[in-house]
Amino acid sequence: MASIELQNITKIYSDTKRKRDLLAIDDVSLTVERNEFLCLLGSSGCGKSTLLNMIAGFEKPTKGTVTVGGKPVDGPGADRGMVFQQATLMPWLPVWENIAFHLRLKGWRKADRRAAAQEYIDLVGLKGFENHYPAELSGGMSQRVGIARALLLNPQVILMDEPFAALDAQTKMDMQEELVAIWQKQRCTIVFVTHSVDEALVLGTQVAVLTSRPGRLRERIELDLPRPRDITSPRFNDHKRHILNLIREEGLQQRQVAAA
Numbered sequence: 001m002a003s004i005e006l007q008n009i010t011k012i013y014s015d016t017k018r019k020r021d022l023l024a025i026d027d028v029s030l031t032v033e034r035n036e037f038l039c040l041l042g043s044s045g046c047g048k049s050t051l052l053n054m055i056a057g058f059e060k061p062t063k064g065t066v067t068v069g070g071k072p073v074d075g076p077g078a079d080r081g082m083v084f085q086q087a088t089l090m091p092w093l094p095v096w097e098n099i100a101f102h103l104r105l106k107g108w109r110k111a112d113r114r115a116a117a118q119e120y121i122d123l124v125g126l127k128g129f130e131n132h133y134p135a136e137l138s139g140g141m142s143q144r145v146g147i148a149r150a151l152l153l154n155p156q157v158i159l160m161d162e163p164f165a166a167l168d169a170q171t172k173m174d175m176q177e178e179l180v181a182i183w184q185k186q187r188c189t190i191v192f193v194t195h196s197v198d199e200a201l202v203l204g205t206q207v208a209v210l211t212s213r214p215g216r217l218r219e220r221i222e223l224d225l226p227r228p229r230d231i232t233s234p235r236f237n238d239h240k241r242h243i244l245n246l247i248r249e250e251g252l253q254q255r256q257v258a259a260a
């Protein structure tokens with residue numbers, strides 16, 4: 001059974017201030033198989049976050065259906081973990097309590113929460129920082145906490161919305177490598193939003209390229225590249241050239257529409 005299925009998804013936002021509707025997503029159908037790492041790629045405003053938020057259950061499609069593990073999505077659920085661009089940690093709680101926060105809501109005892117958190121603290125490389133507070137962490141460390149928090153409930157699916165966008169180049173590369181290692185170890189399905197072609201090619205098993213607004217599925221590309229990815233290899237660059245051409249065509253079409 002597919003992990004995620006989007007069937008003929010359309011999303012229209014009502015812009016009440018300007019008294020008009022905005023077609024954000026137009027008839028997108030997409031299947032994500034179990035253990036796949038799908039990168040959603042497209043220009044700013046093409047609807048990547050909107051699609052992700054519909055899988056998360058934060059937004060409802062205007063038309064179409066979203067199912068995860070065969071069940072229709074009708075709101076957020078523990079089967080889907082979410083990682084945002086900013087880690088949104090609770091500043092008054094130490095690292096381990098931030099990671100195990102869901103367990104606190106479920107009424108787990110402190111010692112059990114602490115033990116459950118440790119496994120994920122080790123997994124994301126935060127050993128030694130268990131009792132640090134968010135203000136004492138770097139951007140990359142905060143994102144590690146966010147990833148550990150999402151993994152703790154052992155979700156089928158992890159949804160990531162540009163989680164490394166605010167990090168410096170070196171930390172970003174390190175985090176990408178770590179994320180691939182975690183994904184290989186945990187065997188979960190990841191949908192990862194990015195506007196970086198390189199990031200999509202380094203991470204994904206597949207890339208879904210969206211058109212400029214309204215977001216439609218322009219092309220889905222299977223990445224048959226060995227890991228770790230060699231960003232200088234001819235095959236990597238063939239994919240990159242192809243995707244950049246698609247994005248360039250999109251930009252051109254958008255400018256022609258705007259000028260008409």
Ligand SMILES: Nc1ncnc2c1ncn2[C@@H]1O[C@H](COP(=O)(O)OP(=O)(O)OP(=O)(O)O)[C@@H](O)[C@H]1O
Nearest residue numbers: 013014022024043044045046047048049050051195
């Ligand atoms: N809650 C909302 N109400 C109204 N319009 C919205 C809402 N959320 C998003 N939009 C609009 O829908 C379109 C798609 O937005 P979305 O954030 O999904 O794009 P994106 O591809 O993730 O962009 P970016 O890469 O810049 O984050 C945009 O035009 C945006 O203004």
